[in-house]
Amino acid sequence: MQHHGVAAWPRDDQSPLQPLAHDLEVDSCVVGLGGSGLAAVHALLDLGQRVAAIDSIGIAPGAAGRNGGFLLAGTAAFHHDAVAALGRERATALYRQTLGELDAFEADTPDVVIRRGSLRIASDGAELADCIRQFEAMRHDALPVERYEGPEGEGLLFPFDGVFNPGWRCDVLAARAIARGALLHAPTHADAILPGEVQTGPHRIRCRHVLVLVDGGLTRIFPQLTGVVRTARLQMVATAPTGQRTWSRPVYYRHGYEYWQQLEDTSIVVGGFRDAGGEPEWTEHAGPGDAVQARLDAFVRDHLRVEVPITHRWAASVGFTSGVLPFVGGVGEGVWAAGGYNGTGNMIGAICGRGIAELAVTGDSETLRHLRD
Numbered sequence: 001m002q003h004h005g006v007a008a009w010p011r012d013d014q015s016p017l018q019p020l021a022h023d024l025e026v027d028s029c030v031v032g033l034g035g036s037g038l039a040a041v042h043a044l045l046d047l048g049q050r051v052a053a054i055d056s057i058g059i060a061p062g063a064a065g066r067n068g069g070f071l072l073a074g075t076a077a078f079h080h081d082a083v084a085a086l087g088r089e090r091a092t093a094l095y096r097q098t099l100g101e102l103d104a105f106e107a108d109t110p111d112v113v114i115r116r117g118s119l120r121i122a123s124d125g126a127e128l129a130d131c132i133r134q135f136e137a138m139r140h141d142a143l144p145v146e147r148y149e150g151p152e153g154e155g156l157l158f159p160f161d162g163v164f165n166p167g168w169r170c171d172v173l174a175a176r177a178i179a180r181g182a183l184l185h186a187p188t189h190a191d192a193i194l195p196g197e198v199q200t201g202p203h204r205i206r207c208r209h210v211l212v213l214v215d216g217g218l219t220r221i222f223p224q225l226t227g228v229v230r231t232a233r234l235q236m237v238a239t240a241p242t243g244q245r246t247w248s249r250p251v252y253y254r255h256g257y258e259y260w261q262q263l264e265d266t267s268i269v270v271g272g273f274r275d276a277g278g279e280p281e282w283t284e285h286a287g288p289g290d291a292v293q294a295r296l297d298a299f300v301r302d303h304l305r306v307e308v309p310i311t312h313r314w315a316a317s318v319g320f321t322s323g324v325l326p327f328v329g330g331v332g333e334g335v336w337a338a339g340g341y342n343g344t345g346n347m348i349g350a351i352c353g354r355g356i357a358e359l360a361v362t363g364d365s366e367t368l369r370h371l372r373d
């Protein structure tokens with residue numbers, strides 16, 4: 001049986017949320033219960049805020065619960081490209097910050113994080129040369145990297161990277177937030193976001209700070225960010241268990257356009273081909289599309305040489321910016337937003353969620369020092 005539109009990740013027993021059925025008055029309201037929004041909720045609680053948080057659907061129903069599960073240090077750009085875009089000092093500091101975030105993820109939710117490193121495998125000679133440039137830049141900046149050659153091909157090994165079950169972590173963070181006193185409501189859609197108020201159906205959440213942690217679809221809420229952030233669809237498939245362990249580490253291939261990992265039950269989750277899908281992938285539609293799915297099928301069969309059936313096909317929305325950094329900042333009086341993690345928001349999104357909470361409440365954020373101009 002094939003699950004269309006359903007991610008393969010097993011989920012924790014979700015904390016059953018209720019839609020908001022009355023007005024609320026709190027200090028801060030977070031819109032979006034993905035990994036970034038939940039990081040913001042906890043940071044706001046740490047800062048002593050009374051917090052409400054809402055999601056149109058539930059806990060991590062979008063990219064945060066339906067992604068590839070890679071925990072890669074650095075930004076979406078490989079280190080040498082990040083150095084070219086941001087300067088050596090800033091790119092290196094950001095890389096170190098994400099390594100620290102990885103440690104924090106592991107310490108915080110050890111049951112859902114596995115750290116055996118990750119591989120970047122070159123798809124051709126030109127990419128191998130690019131791997132070597134990345135290796136040299138990382139070694140120059142004393143960042144952890146090794147040259148790699150193995151059954152997957154040739155490229156680089158990042159020994160401290162990891163993988164996790166993304167939705168499960170969000171389920172855990174949501175349950176903890178509720179236990180700490182945060183008011184989580186879903187399905188509850190933010191119809192309008194105004195200074196000091198979030199409108200949802202007939203109800204109002206009155207608050208001093210509104211934090212919008214929506215990665216894909218950010219311009220639906222803030223049309224003024226059109227041209228700053230653009231929404232794309234990323235697609236994945238999962239296979240039945242293969243019955244044998246072939247890959248012990250997650251693999252990033254063809255500049256990261258394709259990526260896969262083998263789960264504990266020996267099934268494989270594989271994503272990619274956004275570029276091959278062309279213009280139709282710049283969409284807010286978050287369901288799987290035939291053209292990219294067909295490319296994923298062929299990749300599983302011909303490149304990975306996996307012959308067990310595909311069991312799951314799914315997609316979700318993410319935000320892209322035109323540069324290396326996400327958008328993170330103010331979008332109105334007391335209204336803050338972050339998104340545009342360029343397809344790798346598991347850690348940068350959490351950093352931005354925490355940072356924007358600090359920025360909103362204290363007016364400054366050490367966490368965002370390297371992420372904001």
Ligand SMILES: Cc1cc2nc3c(=O)[nH]c(=O)nc-3n(C[C@H](O)[C@H](O)[C@H](O)COP(=O)(O)OP(=O)(O)OC[C@H]3O[C@@H](n4cnc5c(N)ncnc54)[C@H](O)[C@@H]3O)c2cc1C
Nearest residue numbers: 032034035036056063064067068069070190316344345346
């Ligand atoms: C297929 C795929 C594979 C990926 N693989 C990786 C990977 O391996 N590693 C990695 O680091 N990143 C990966 N990413 C990117 C990563 O998943 C995202 O960058 C990250 O999850 C963004 O999390 P978020 O919490 O900011 O946003 P989201 O998960 O998009 O959450 C935003 C939430 O806001 C809610 N919402 C939106 N509008 C409203 C509204 N008006 N009112 C109320 N709620 C609203 C949505 O329902 C949603 O739950 C992948 C993404 C996809 C789609």
